[in-house]
Amino acid sequence: MKNLTLLCLLIIASIVFKSHAQTDDEVLKTIYTSSLTEGESYNWLNYLSNQIGSRLSGSLGAERAVQYTKEELEQLGLSKVWLQPVMVPKWIRGAKEYAYIETVPGKTSTVNICALGGSVATSPLGIKAQLVEVHNFEELEALGKEQIEGKIVFYNRPMQADLINTFQAYGGCVNQRYKGAVEAAKYGAVGVVVRSMNLRLDDLPHTGSMTYDDLPVAQRIPSVAISTNDAETLSTMLKLSKDVKLYFKTSCKQLNDVQSYNVIGEITGSEFPNEYMVVGGHLDSWDLGDGSHDDGAGVVQSMEVLRLLKKAGIKPKRSIRVVLFMNEENGLRGANKYADVAKQKGENHVFALESDSGGFTPRGFRFDCDEANFNKVLSWKELFKPYLIHYFEKEGSGADVGPLKTDKNVLAGLHPDSQRYFDHHHASNDTFDAINKRELELGAATMTALVYLFDKYGIK
Incomplete structure (x- = not known):
């Protein structure tokens, strides 16, 4: 009798749980609402841009940015946070x-x-x-x-x-x-x-x-x-x-290479911990402005992905890493080092998403993948429609995630509206005042939504 009662309770609990399980569109709504009403990306970028400033590889600014972002990631309660050493060029103006x-x-x-x-x-x-x-x-x-x-x-x-x-x-x-x-x-x-x-x-x-x-x-x-x-x-x-x-x-002068770091944080997967999903941007910038669009925006949006997943109570099946790459602007040393270490360890990177096109209004994504996975992405377009995300094209991903490419995985790049991007790119007006808070937060939510879907459904 006790066993029968227990079985009945389990069945009822299962039915109740299923009735309360959120649909994908409800999860995306939660993600966007959280980013737009209680997001951290804009505050993080404010500090990165206005308190630290430019972050040219090998500079004091780059060193301070490494320490700052590591400390902020540690406060998110991730499974682990660490620095990955990498030698970078040091050029001074x-x-x-x-x-x-x-x-x-x-x-x-x-x-x-x-x-x-x-x-x-x-x-x-x-x-x-x-x-x-x-x-x-x-x-x-x-x-x-x-x-x-x-x-x-x-x-x-x-x-x-x-x-x-x-x-x-x-x-x-x-x-x-x-x-x-x-x-x-x-x-x-x-x-x-x-x-x-x-x-x-x-x-x-x-x-x-x-x-x-x-x-x-x-x-x-x-x-x-x-x-x-x-x-x-x-x-x-x-x-x-x-x-x-x-x-x-x-x-200007070229000096000897110096040691710097990629900054990495991880939420370890609950079901497939050895399948890795990466979201990232590059921590270095040029020295004329403070690098808010290129690529401070991508850095804080990527950090926000992990915070938003935790905030929504989502426990990823796969291990999700944020990687803040060093030295994209003049060498890609950070990207190559991360990919080399991953290969040496035999890590299976199934998905990687990069934000390195500015903090403007998100329009969609660029994908580097096979037809089967691209068709999977297209099946999600209706979920993004309420947020005016309509651009899904097979045309590459990003420089920092590129070295992770295999014939089986999926690489992606956030595609914001680019009409104003080159007004600021690598110039002295790439500064925090050129950032729109709402556009930045929409981008962070859009990235989180894609990561959530790929983690839930996997790749083909």
């Missing part, structure tokens, strides 16, 4: 750069420039030379050494304005920044000035990484970015006279 255009001897006008990350410095006296304007490497090759030697190469290919996908426009011209110095040095150029990667006409130069490949140190030439307004002015002056000269002076 030095004194503020200075430049002017000289139309005739003694007649000058100052312009706005900044050194590109990784560039060598000019001599202490700076350099002054005539310019050669080109739009691509083919034009450079056509001019040849005879017309380039001893001059400054001016790369002036703008981002393509009619491309709605601004990241596609960025990709279409960023090679002049990254490899411009290497290509110009082949023909005897003494320096390089590159039009900033920016769709807006303004006075702000945008920095970014560049490379010398294996070019000997003695053959490396200084490389700077110029604001879009000044690029327009310079191009107009060159059309009027080929005798226009540019002077610029930089004081």
Whole structure:
């Protein structure tokens, strides 16, 4: 009789539990409500941006950001939090750069420039030379050494304005920044000035990484970015006279590598603890602003994913990690180190999501996966419809999660509205005042929702 009574109670309890189990749309509603009404992402970013500031790899700011985010993750009551050592490059900008255009001897006008990350410095006296304007490497090759030697190469290919996908426009011209110095040095150029990667006409130069490949140190030439307004002015002056000269002076320096860290926190899975899901952004930034959009937003949104899951009482089946990667901007050392260690340990990473496109209104996700998993994602579109999340495309994921790719897992990247992103990208106005609290929180909730669904249903 006692056994029969116990069985009846268990059946009743099961029925009651099932009747109270939340549906997926109810869980998503809880997640979005929590993020928008009691979120922490905006407060975290406020501290990261305004109390710590820029976080260039190897800098004091980067070191302080590691300690701050580790301490905040420890307060969330995760299963474990740890630092993963990684050696990173240390490049310093030095004194503020200075430049002017000289139309005739003694007649000058100052312009706005900044050194590109990784560039060598000019001599202490700076350099002054005539310019050669080109739009691509083919034009450079056509001019040849005879017309380039001893001059400054001016790369002036703008981002393509009619491309709605601004990241596609960025990709279409960023090679002049990254490899411009290497290509110009082949023909005897003494320096390089590159039009900033920016769709807006303004006075702000945008920095970014560049490379010398294996070019000997003695053959490396200084490389700077110029604001879009000044690029327009310079191009107009060159059309009027080929005798226009540019002077610029930089004081940057490449030092020896230093140790830094990836910051990692984990909620260990209740059913499949050896299946790992990663959500992350990069903790480093460039040094002109405070890196709020690139990528402070991604950092705090990723931290918020774990907090929101715990707040909603969701106990993940799989182990979910937040990884704050170091050195995305000028080396990807953190991403490669994390992937290398995961491979050495034989860890099975089934899913990874990155936020590194700014803190603007979320529109959806980019996916790097097979058709079966992409069709699974498409079946969830109705769940995201109330939040105006409609963009689900197979077109890649993100730089930091890329090294985790296998032929079986799913990689994803948050896709915010990108129309204003390159107004701030790598520039001095990438600051906290450019962040909209609600947009940031919507992004954090959107990421949490996707992580929840992939954890619940797994991958195919």
